[in-house]
Amino acid sequence: MAKITAPSVRARKVRDGADPLVMVTAYDAPGARIASEGGADIILVGDSLAMVVLGYDDTLQVTVDDMAHHVAAVARARPDSLIVGDMPWMSFHVSPEDTVRNAATLVRAGAQAVKLEGGRKRLPMIERIVDAEIPVMGHIGLTPQSVHAMGGFKVQGRRADAARKLVQAAKALEHAGCFAIVLEGVPVRVAALVTEAVGVPTIGIGAGPHCDGQVLVYHDLLGIEDRFVPKFVRRYADVKAVSVEAVAAYAADVRAGRFPSDEESYHLSDEQAAALGLYGSPGA
Ligand code: KIV
Numbered sequence: 608m609a610k611i612t613a614p615s616v617r618a619r620k621v622r623d624g625a626d627p628l629v630m631v632t633a634y635d636a637p638g639a640r641i642a643s644e645g646g647a648d649i650i651l652v653g654d655s656l657a658m659v660v661l662g663y664d665d666t667l668q669v670t671v672d673d674m675a676h677h678v679a680a681v682a683r684a685r686p687d688s689l690i691v692g693d694m695p696w697m698s699f700h701v702s703p704e705d706t707v708r709n710a711a712t713l714v715r716a717g718a719q720a721v722k723l724e725g726g727r728k729r730l731p732m733i734e735r736i737v738d739a740e741i742p743v744m745g746h747i748g749l750t751p752q753s754v755h756a757m758g759g760f761k762v763q764g765r766r767a768d769a770a771r772k773l774v775q776a777a778k779a780l781e782h783a784g785c786f787a788i789v790l791e792g793v794p795v796r797v798a799a800l801v802t803e804a805v806g807v808p809t810i811g812i813g814a815g816p817h818c819d820g821q822v823l824v825y826h827d828l829l830g831i832e833d834r835f836v837p838k839f840v841r842r843y844a845d846v847k848a849v850s851v852e853a854v855a856a857y858a859a860d861v862r863a864g865r866f867p868s869d870e871e872s873y874h875l876s877d878e879q880a881a882a883l884g885l886y887g888s889p890g891a
Pocket of ligand 1: 652653654656789812824
């Protein structure tokens, strides 16, 4: 697969005959290799890192340094997929200077684009990042960094006025220079309206089938996380169950003395064993 770039993603509009975009999150080098070899166009090093890897209850806890650490791990795998680094909460809220510096930190760690949450309020920051030659992916609808302001992780755009605002926000993000827009947690028909209204691809999560692409969180897709499965997740594997079984089998083998075997152990030569006064002990 040829290396995917932000301009090549920008051109991927389904209505113009493009194949839907495939985006998946990853947070480390093995995850990036799996995503790339599986054919993902885009790897998002999402701030979902906070919840699925670091054990927090929301995404507000991760910092730019946390994100850069994981972007760098993904980049070391040299995936063919475009690497998008998520800008965490408070990394693009204070000043344009801070915002550009934080985006640059993610780029220097290996991101080829950044994503940030929010609509019209975030336009000045988006424009500054684009000005610094860093491609920006927008993210509207259910924006998890607004969990407290939204009163929980709630589907957005259910009312006509809110849906219209989402369409306006998407147009504004496109105008500000976003090369793609994530649409999260919105009704199917609202996602279709937004997708129709903009010339850049939309990438849906919990937004139905009429987007220009889809994104899932790695741990959800693979069934690594099984405590809560949102309605929009389809599980393509049950890695948690297989892993628990594997650890249980290992534990049973250790406790029964079946692991390690002779073949799984290193041995001294007879000569060196004799020099140590060791004679004929089995499996020595
Ligand atoms: O952080 C993340 O994983 C995301 C996706 C859910 C779009 O923002």
